[in-house]
Amino acid sequence: MLLTSGQISMAISSSVVFMFTFLLFLSGYVLQQQTVRSLQAIIKPQPIVVPPPSPVLAKHFGTPPGHSFYDKYLASNRPKGGWAKVAYVQLVREHLHVCNALMLFAVLDDQESMAQRVIMYPKEWDANTTPALDPRIETSRRLLRNAAKRYKVMLQPVEPMLKAGEQSTFPLAGLLSLTAYNRVVHLVPSGLVLDTSGLDHLFTLPMDSDTLGISAGRVDGAASPSVVLLKPSKDAFQTTMESLSAAKYDEEDFLSRMPLLPDLPEDQIHIVAKTSGLRLEDDSFNATAFLDSTSYVHVSDPEVLGPEFDAPRESLASVIPKRPEPKRAWQEVYERYREMRMDVCGLDLEPVPKPSKEKLAQSQQIP
Template sequence: MLLTQGQVSMAISSSIVLLFTLILFLSGYVLQQRTVHSLQAAIKPRLPKPLPAPKPVAAPSLNVKWARPIGQRVGSDADFHEYISQQTIDWSRLGYVQVVKEHVELCSAMMVFADLNRLKSPAKRILLFPRAWLQEKEGESPSSSLTTSRRLLRAVARRYGVVLMPMQTIVEGSDDSLPSSYSLASIYSLVDYERVIHLAAPGVILDAGPLDSLLAFSKSQPLAAFPATSERNDISTSLFLVHPTVSDYRKLRELRATEPMTDLNLFRRSFAAPESLLSTWSLSLGNLVYESGTLRDAIDGFNATIFIEATAYVRLSDPELPGPEYDVPYYDRVRLRPQNEEAGAVWAKLYDTFRERRMEICGLDLETWTTPVLQAEEASQDEVPEEKQRPGEEQRAESEELQVQDL
C-alpha cells in the first residue's frame, strides 16, 4: 500500500513532535531528581565529619656519625645504628636555647627556632629574654621596638612551641634597660633540662641531624664549647653544649659581680680549655659550626654541594659587616664577597636567604645601617669654660694690683 504525500508529511511531523516531547520529558525528570536530592540534602541532619587518621610522627633524623659520646670513637656505623635503636631518649629534657638581650636580636633567634621546626627537631625550644620587656611603666607608652618584640614573642610561642623564659639581670640591682646587664650565663638557670645547646645567632641551620645527635648522645658536663682556634686553647661562643646546674649558675653570677666583663671573658675565666671543648672526634665529622667569613678563605676545588651537605650550622658573621639583619650598601657586599666562584655563590645565597626568611618569619625588612662618624668641633672663644678663662683674669688682676702699688 502506497502512502500519499500528505500521509508521509503527517508521519514525519508526528515523529518530530514525539521526539521533542520525549526530550522535554526527560529533561524535566532530570531536573526534578536534582531538586529532590537537593531538598533531601538540605533537610538531612548534618553529622560531624570523622577525625582524620593520626599521621605517624617520623622519628628524628639522627645522624649516626654524630651519635657517639663526646670524646669516644667506638664501633662502626652499623654498630651505632643498633645502639641508637636501643636508646630511650627523653627529649623533654633536651633543648635548644636562645638568649636575647636587645630588641634587634629577637628576630634572629626566632629564625633559628623556625629552622629547627622546619627540620623537625624533636628537642625543646627555650627563649630567654629580659623580664623588663613584660613590665608596664606608668605614664609611658611602650616604644615601637618593644611593641614589635612583644608581637614576635607571641608569634614564636604560638608557631614553634617555644618556651618563653623571662631572665633577670646577671648582677642584682643593675640597670635592666641595658643589654650589657644580661648574660649567656643565664642558660645555667635552666636546671629542669639535662642538656641544652646554644647557637650564636644570627645564622642558618642547614642540617639539624648532627646537632640533635650531639644533644642526645653527649655526656652531661658543665660546658662543651666550640673551640676558638684549631690549636684548641680557648673556647668560643659559637656553640655551647651546657648541663645547667644551680652551683655553676651561682659561680658565674658571683664572678660577674666582681667586675664588668664580656660573656666570652666570663666563660673563659670559669671554664678551662681544652677540658671544656667539644672533642676533636666530634668536630672531625663535618662542619658542626661554620663562620660565613671563613668562606672568603676558600681554596680552589671548593665544592658548594659538599659544603652544604657537610655543614650543620652557618653563623653569619663577617667582621666588616654589622650583621645580616642590617641593610648595607650593595658595593660593600660585592667587595666582601668571596673571590672563589662557588664559595661566593654560597655566601651570597646565605645572606639572601636570611633576608627573605626575615620578612617571611618576622614580617620585618632589614634594619637601616649608618656608619658612625665622629665629628670634632673646636670650641669658639666665647664658649671656653670659665675655669679656662680664669688664669687670664688672675693675670689682669695681678697687673692692676702692681699698678696700684707703683702709684
C-alpha cells in the same frame, strides 16, 4: 422500602468511588512507607571500620634518614631523660636578635626536631610603659607571640643578674640555672640553621664539663664558639656566677674561656661554619656540598655589622670571597637570611645606623 433504580445506581457509583479512593490511598501509603524506609537506610550512619595502625617506628629524631653516622648513632642513643629534658634556648637581650631566634626555631619546627624550645628575654619588655621609650618593643612582642603560637616556643622573661659596666645584664652563664633540662644548646646569633641533624646529635654527647663550645675554627683570629652546650645544675650555676661576679661581666671573655669541642671528623656533616671562613677556602671547595652538609652557619664577618643590616655594596665587597664557589656559598647564605627574615618575621633589612657625632669627629681627626 423499595429503592428506585436511580438510588440503586447512585449507591453503586458511590461504592465504586469509595473502593477506588481506598485503593488509591492504600497504594500511596505503601509507596510512602517504602520511600521512608529507603531514606532511613540512606541516612542511617554506617559502622566505621578502623584499619589497623601501620607499624612505624617512634620518631626520636627530626630529619629523614640520609646521614649514615647519625642514623646509626641515634638508633641506640637518646638524650638522657628523653627529648623532653633537652632544649634549644635562645637568650635575646636586644630587639635586633628576636627575629633571628624565630628564624632558628622555624627551621627546627619545620624539620621536626624533638627538643624543647625556649626564648629568654628581658622582663622589662613586658612593662606597659616600655613602648613609649622604645618603639621596637611592639614588634618584639609580636614576634615573641608568634614564636609561642607557631613554633611551640616557651617564653621566659628574666631579670638582670650582673652588672656590665653601667648596665645590668643577664649573662649566658645564667642558662645553667635551667635545671628542668639535662642539656641545653645555645646558638650564637646571628645565623642560619640548615640541618638539625648535627645539632640534635649534640644532646647525646657526653660532657666532661658544665660548659662546652663548638667553634667554626680560628678563621678570623678568634676561638669564640658559635654553638654553646650547657649542662644545667644548681652547683654549676652558683659556681659559675660567683666567678663572674668577681669582676665586670664580659661575655666574649666567658666564651673564649669555654672548653672547645672540635667539629666531629667521623661524619660528613659539619656542626658549624662561619661566613668569614669562606674567604680562606680554595678551589676544591664545593658550595652545594657546603650548604647540604652544614648544620649551623654563623653569619659573621668582622667588617660588617651583621646580616640584619642592609650594608652598602662597598662594605660587602671587602668581605665577599673572591673564588667562585666560596663566593656562591657566601651569597646564598646572606640571601637565604634576607628571605627568611621577611618570610618568618615580616621584616626587611635594617638600615645601617649613622655614626655618632663623636665617632664621626674621631674619624675626621688628622693624626
